Amino acid sequence: MxxxxxxxxxxxxxxxxxxxxxxxxxxxxxxxxxxxxxxxxDPLSPTVQSQDISHAVVDDSTIEVRFAVTVDPGTPVTCAVQALDLSYGIVGWVEVPLEAAEVPTSTHAVQLRTAAPAANGLVSECWVP
Structure with missing residues (x-):
């Protein structure tokens, strides 16, 4: 001590x-x-998965994006879809509310307007509102 x-x-x-x-x-x-x-x-919220299928440039100010969403049947979802230019800058953006489907995986096509010619379109993310 x-x-x-x-x-x-x-x-x-x-x-x-x-x-x-x-x-x-x-x-x-x-x-x-x-x-x-x-x-x-947050184990109580349903899991939402999205997958890009394709995109098609309609003209210099419009692009169509096709994507699939997988979620529990009967769950409404909102998805953010974006258009990118050659520099990966966002030239178009839209949030699309999707009604509840009876099947786990559903496909969707969205046309969105762009501020400049788009080179790519994709679903950014989806969530349960």
Whole structure:
């Protein structure tokens, strides 16, 4: 013991007490990580997947994008469709609400107007509103 510890009666923690603090700390950390995973994964919301099928340039200001959406039957979805130029800059963007389908995978075709000639069109993302 140091002189200050001897003077004021301070003792070092017993190994059993230190072990209990470590166990409590690890348990608390495990609970926090589990709660963050649960919140971020949101297991109650349906999973939405989208896949580009094709695109066709109609003219200098219009492009048609075909894509497929897979989601639980009966779930309405909104998809963001975009048109890109040769530099991968976004020259057109539209959010398309899709009604609930009775089948898991449905295909859709969307024409969107562009601010400049488009070289590519694709579905950016889909989500459940």
């Amino acid at each position: 140091t002189d200050l510890a001897a003077r004021y009666g301070r003792r070092t923690a017993a190994p059993r007490t230190r072990r209990a603090w470590w166990i409590a700390g690890v348990a608390a950390l495990t609970l926090v990580v589990g709660a963050l995973w649960w919140i971020s994964s």
